[in-house]
Amino acid sequence: MIDRQNLQAFHPFTRLRSLLEDLEPGPAPLGASEPLALSIGEPKGQPPAFVAEEIAANAAGWSGYPPARGTPAFLEACRGWLERRYDIAPGILDPQRHILALPGTREGLFFATMATVPQQRDENGAPPVVLIPSPFYHVYAGAAVSAGAEPVFLPTSSETGFLPDYQSVPEEILERTALCILCSPSNPQGAAANRWQLADLLTLARKNGFVVAFDECYAEIYTRTPPAGALDVVDQLGGSLDNLLVFHSLSKRSNAAGLRCGFAAGDEKLITALNALLLVGGAGVPRPILAAATRLWQDDGHVEDIRAFYRQNFEIAQEVLGNRFGFSIPDGGFFLWLDVGDGEAAAKKLWQEAGIRVLPGAYMSVADSEGYNPGAKYVRIALVFDAEVTKAALGRIAEIL
């Protein structure tokens, strides 16, 4: 049971801190004086230099409140990128009606959950349901319980291609479902859903009257071909955006997690409802930031370099790990999801012997009613440092485990 009055206790990094707090870290790789945090998925590279230039050039905008939905130029840049990146017919996305600036996908997903979960219980007194893959980004479950919904976790594993099996969700749950959140490419496993899987999910949502929030914040960090996104299947399902919201972000795409800028796109009714909530409780995106973000969404060149950086780190992982710990290069993202038998024990050992912090998979997922936790065997390792550090750290990890 996740307690909305005590979300801190459920936070993966709180749990990691209490796991390691009484243990002395061992000597870190490459003789570094500080332990090495491979637990946090935070880019270490910088955004392009033009970000600082745009912010400075638009400094007059700091005195005003952020515009309600984003500037027309920003919304147009988002539309342009979506139409370059996805196979969606021009004319379907109207920037003014179907796109909304967000101070990050985290905030967007949280408020979208508030906007889509009804306040009422059903005639049997049962709460609305939010379907969440397990393991998952902790915000999904935090948002679900904050909205008064019951989070229903759909376990994923190597056997399911690390994606939830929506066809096996019981009818009784589907009837109560208000929202389904799918992360593709997924954090932590880097698995991407294909067009058929995305179309099947959207069809199921329309049939049962629930909303799907597609968290596509890793859409640009891929290792081989660009992963499909929900907008790729809109045309084949009749060209409607009903029941659909996609979430995108500059945090990973442009090494700009601190900029706090993303956007949502999709169903006009949902965008309007999300905007209404953000106008009550959201910070908005300031004009100078929107100016920089407009340039970032217009430019794909810098993303090539960022993608190449993570691709090189995955190649290093392949060299060092081979096929041990169930490793193979994933579709996208920048995490290793290694089967180490017991993720908590491995996290303690890596900390004590090599000053390396990794996240036990159990802290990203929850146990089912029989006590089975699909993340328990795993650790998540963020490949965000440069090639030299990555190689040294993975070498130590392989030695120790």
Ligand SMILES: Cc1ncc(COP(=O)(O)O)c(C=O)c1O
């Ligand atoms: C799966 C997933 N979704 C959303 C986010 C939030 O990203 P942001 O709010 O920076 O766009 C993260 C960040 O780590 C993430 O891993």
